[in-house]
Amino acid sequence: MSVSEAPNRQEIGVLLRGELEPIIAWTGWWNARRFVLHIAVIIVGAGLYGAALGWWRDPQQALFTALKFPLIILLTTAANALLNAMLAPLLGLNIPFRQSFSAILMSFVIAAAILGAFSPLLAFLIWNAPPMSSATPSESTYNFIKLTQVAVIAFAGVTGNVRLFQLLSRLGAAGRSPAACCLHGWRATCFSAASFRGFCARSSARHRCRWNFSARPPCTEIFMKMSSTRCCRSSSKSTKP
């Protein structure tokens, strides 16, 4: 697959297989159609997974989560693009902004493709689960579904990161060590940004669905409280639909 060929669905297979030669060529040239394809894969893949995730609550939650999940990924990529481009040369990886942005976007495309592929499995699991109601003891079922979701998201994230690391190792001429430093730096910025955005966008399967991102002010204070585990216990006990 060469740079001059028009982007198509086979590119997703190339990304998943981690074929570095065409991927490096893609990062070197700006192609609007390829960019649109990548955005579309993120929206569709993460959207399908989000819909399956929220479906256990009700169809409205499925719609909201289908919209929020891709937004979290896209906002994280866009908002951290400049910071990540500056971090790369500081950490020993001398690549331009276009390449760093493309590399991070492609890693999210891989993760979103995996999430989208697992969405039918998650939907099947939720379809077979007892409904979320106060009449049925749903704690163990809820924990099992949550564990499955964590496993799938972790698998998708790890795979995306592995492919990103392989790409960075080839992009940087100085070897694997700068690539590893750069990857850790990018992970830190993306993790903090994504977890904060995800928290602000929260309305999980457990709680009542909400659309707005700014849940209640101040978000930062509530985020800090959550990390001290006190709020985690109290919110897990509130089971009112």
Add this chain to the structure above:
Amino acid sequence: MPASGPRSLGDDPAERAAIPNVIVAIESILRQPRRVMFQLRQPGAGQLIATMLFVSVVCALIYGVVAGTFSGGTQLWAAPVKIAVGLMISALICLPSLYIFTCLGGSQARLVEVSGLLAGLLMLMTILLIGFAPVAWIFSQSTESLAWMGTLHLVFWFIATLFGLRFLETGFSHSNARSLAGFRTWGVIFLLVALQMTTALRPILGTSKTFLPTEKKFFLSHWSDCLKSSDSESKSRSRG
């Protein structure tokens, strides 16, 4: 010329012969699986895939009728419908993850070829179930134990699925896959999905007032309940 190693697909002229109809497809999947794998890479593989799916559905329906003879009545049509539909839906649910795992393993197989290999798995599986059908029918007429018949059908299904998975694994090994670990993980997922599907569409052997169950259960919980009720029935019979 390489001194050793697996032959490439299509090296044998017999593998390059097209598969024109259902009978040849059945013969090929049993005797010449490499021919099926090679033909799935050629243009127009869609017809072969459709043929394999058609055979799978027909064979699943026939096996379903045999399974339904245990209870008779509405199960004579409900069991075949549930087995055929459940099998197709399980394959459809697992197809995207199969493509992902094969790509991650380095396989060059396209989505069409992956779909064709999955259709081949279904066809081989259901053909083998037809082979087990006479044995299943004899036991259906010889016993009233739901637990025993359920276990027997599961054993037959498990053996047939293993052969199907072996076909699938061989197919992917010819597509430059660097590792089959992801595929094997998918095999476990497929088994779990199919097992859960049997519970989601219950009853397939027993009787019920409704076509589909009103209560949601995971398959382990359902099996446990079936074994307990079978045990209590046998105890009450022995007391009486």
